[in-house]
Amino acid sequence: MSGAFDDLTVPTLTEQLGEQGYIADRGLATTLLLALKLGKPLLLEGEVGVGKTELARTLAEMLGRDLIRLQCYEGIDTHHALYEWDYARQMLHVRSLSQAELASSDEDLFSERFLVERPLLQAVRAGEQCVLLIDEVDRADDEFEAFLLELLSEFQVTIPEMGTVKASTRPIVILTSNRTRELHDALKRRCLYTWIGFPPHERVVAIVRSRIPDVSTALADQVVSAVNRLREMELEKLPGVAETIDWTTSLEALGAQSLTEEIALDTLGAVVKDRDDLEFTTKSISDVVA
Amino acid sequence: MSSPDDIDALFVGFGNALRDAGLPIGTDDVLTFCAGMAELKVSDLLDVYWAGRACFVRRREHFPVYKIVFREYFLGENLTDEGPAKRMLRSSANAGATLEIPNTEEGLPGEINPDEVKLGYVASTTEVYRHKEFAECTDAELRQVRRLISRMRITPPKRRTHRMTRTRRSSTLDMRRMVRDTMRNLGEPGSLQFRKRKEKLRPLVLVLDVSGSMADYSRNLLQFAYSARRANARVDVYCFGTRLTRITRQLDRRDPDDAMRTAGESVFDWDGGTRIGDSLREYTREARRSRLGRGAIVVICSDGLDRGEPRALSEAMESLSRIAHRVIWVNPHRGDVEVYVPASLGMIVADPYIDEVHSGHNLASLERLANRLAKVG
Numbered sequence: 251m252s253g254a255f256d257d258l259t260v261p262t263l264t265e266q267l268g269e270q271g272y273i274a275d276r277g278l279a280t281t282l283l284l285a286l287k288l289g290k291p292l293l294l295e296g297e298v299g300v301g302k303t304e305l306a307r308t309l310a311e312m313l314g315r316d317l318i319r320l321q322c323y324e325g326i327d328t329h330h331a332l333y334e335w336d337y338a339r340q341m342l343h344v345r346s347l348s349q350a351e352l353a354s355s356d357e358d359l360f361s362e363r364f365l366v367e368r369p370l371l372q373a374v375r376a377g378e379q380c381v382l383l384i385d386e387v388d389r390a391d392d393e394f395e396a397f398l399l400e401l402l403s404e405f406q407v408t409i410p411e412m413g414t415v416k417a418s419t420r421p422i423v424i425l426t427s428n429r430t431r432e433l434h435d436a437l438k439r440r441c442l443y444t445w446i447g448f449p450p451h452e453r454v455v456a457i458v459r460s461r462i463p464d465v466s467t468a469l470a471d472q473v474v475s476a477v478n479r480l481r482e483m484e485l486e487k488l489p490g491v492a493e494t495i496d497w498t499t500s501l502e503a504l505g506a507q508s509l510t511e512e513i514a515l516d517t518l519g520a521v522v523k524d525r526d527d528l529e530f531t532t533k534s535i536s537d538v539v540a
Numbered sequence: 541m542s543s544p545d546d547i548d549a550l551f552v553g554f555g556n557a558l559r560d561a562g563l564p565i566g567t568d569d570v571l572t573f574c575a576g577m578a579e580l581k582v583s584d585l586l587d588v589y590w591a592g593r594a595c596f597v598r599r600r601e602h603f604p605v606y607k608i609v610f611r612e613y614f615l616g617e618n619l620t621d622e623g624p625a626k627r628m629l630r631s632s633a634n635a636g637a638t639l640e641i642p643n644t645e646e647g648l649p650g651e652i653n654p655d656e657v658k659l660g661y662v663a664s665t666t667e668v669y670r671h672k673e674f675a676e677c678t679d680a681e682l683r684q685v686r687r688l689i690s691r692m693r694i695t696p697p698k699r700r701t702h703r704m705t706r707t708r709r710s711s712t713l714d715m716r717r718m719v720r721d722t723m724r725n726l727g728e729p730g731s732l733q734f735r736k737r738k739e740k741l742r743p744l745v746l747v748l749d750v751s752g753s754m755a756d757y758s759r760n761l762l763q764f765a766y767s768a769r770r771a772n773a774r775v776d777v778y779c780f781g782t783r784l785t786r787i788t789r790q791l792d793r794r795d796p797d798d799a800m801r802t803a804g805e806s807v808f809d810w811d812g813g814t815r816i817g818d819s820l821r822e823y824t825r826e827a828r829r830s831r832l833g834r835g836a837i838v839v840i841c842s843d844g845l846d847r848g849e850p851r852a853l854s855e856a857m858e859s860l861s862r863i864a865h866r867v868i869w870v871n872p873h874r875g876d877v878e879v880y881v882p883a884s885l886g887m888i889v890a891d892p893y894i895d896e897v898h899s900g901h902n903l904a905s906l907e908r909l910a911n912r913l914a915k916v917g
Contacts, residue, residue, distance in 0.1 A: 259580075259581055260580075260583075260587065276586065276590060277590045277593065277594075280580070280587060280590035280591055280594060281590065281591075281593075281594035283580065284576045284579070284580065284591055284594050284595070285594075287576070287579040287580070288572065288575055288576055288579060290572070293598075295600065325703040327703070335720075337716065337719040337720070340719075341719065341722070435564070435598070438598040439566065439568070439569075439598070441598075442572075442594045442595060443594065443597060443598045443599075444593070444594055445600045445603070484825075486825060486828050486829065487828075487829070488829075526859075
């Protein structure tokens, strides 16, 4: 549809992502390819730390586009997401005007030079030069979701004082959700959806190795096995791929050749991030390292 | 055979098959799918599988259903003889999603039926039932009581949010608005503007014991949960006996009796044993992982007769008290006495972590509970 992705196929996309250090499975690659070809937003759900945000980052890198990121939080509103007027500069400007100039200053005051662009407006202006990442959309309020709905279908922003800004080309949009609450179906309907789960053992090893090229296969394998055992331990916070990478990096930094109980205890903080969990795993460290 | 029309018909048929299986498929989804298939240079059936999943499925729980329908439709495998509805339920149970019925329409958040909110208490007959203990009521009376509870007005607890809103007078100036006004008056300062924190509903979580002795009381509280849910979208309801079941979705039904029946069907261990500690542990684990229950008011209804380890209960309660805003325990054995002394072992263990104990053994006490809920926010 957009033309730019005509030559892209699932295997080539997987390969290009792989070159950037992102290992995607076939389901994810197909979904992403469709999103690119059809120009639809992509909604990624999944556990914490499985690489939802990372995918957007990699994609931007791969396509040589800017990544514009909007981090959602409770209470986020249009002033944080869309645009804001620079009041202080406006005030100074008014002060500096003469009486005669004041009468005609209104248009001038609400113009480009006093406009502070926030991520969504930036993305609409940049169009296909950017990848727009709307991160953790489940944290934002319901009202904000409704607002996104409008933006994602039209890709235009109306600023009362200035008029409508419309995207000439559509940016690639990726939304992520940790699923702390169910998103509205209306928003989901606008998007292609996929769930990223914790990848199987071999793929985690491959991911770790592609992220930290210096690490030995044996160590990566040991760490991933240990993380898999941790994940079976009914912890409050399950370690994800991100924690696995962190842990391996820490071990690598300490020059560890293999994962021993001793060094595991020293670096456990990189992978277990809850006090109760830490107590529990410290006690049963021999089971983790095995 | 393989003219473009045939292929599109095949894909449209697939969409229909999915819809028959209970997935919410719209015409736009089918269009997206057909467009996607045209774009993709399909090399094998796997491409069709993944592309279809991306276009048609929007909930993780629906993946298993999709898989079954795909295999039946494209591979001609006859996997089940069960009707579509059954398959839907079984698959969602397999996915570990707590007994969701994916097909029910969700109510819009904040949707309040004005009739139900305004009704308040029904006069005359209410007085008769108000102080009669539930345990002494006949079945007909109980039905009447439940009707009354369902009409009970529950003001959902509130909390202050990060967000600000305009107000007539407060201690905080709304600088942004004032600057804006000044701008509008070409630099002339205008009147003072104020702002205050907005209020938001606090989530209310009911954890109901449905084992043996407690079953009847819990049914009443379920009714209570139902009316709370009708007045406030942020109510979560769990049942437990030996294990925890989330029944929030079942309470979405309009008719209380209908909702009660569906909820009742999805709880497997009515009248089983009680493992309070383990069940609460399960709840806290879920709440901590998902942040859903954070800052919530948690109402536990149980007599505290626990068959599990006291230690498990105490640990679970400690964890719960850290997540929840307030922990309220409804224990029918409490009665109407002024000063409450915990009697059962479970209650003694849990006591340090409980903010309030209510009895909930008659209508008057449930009313008191409803009033308290509005104030603890």
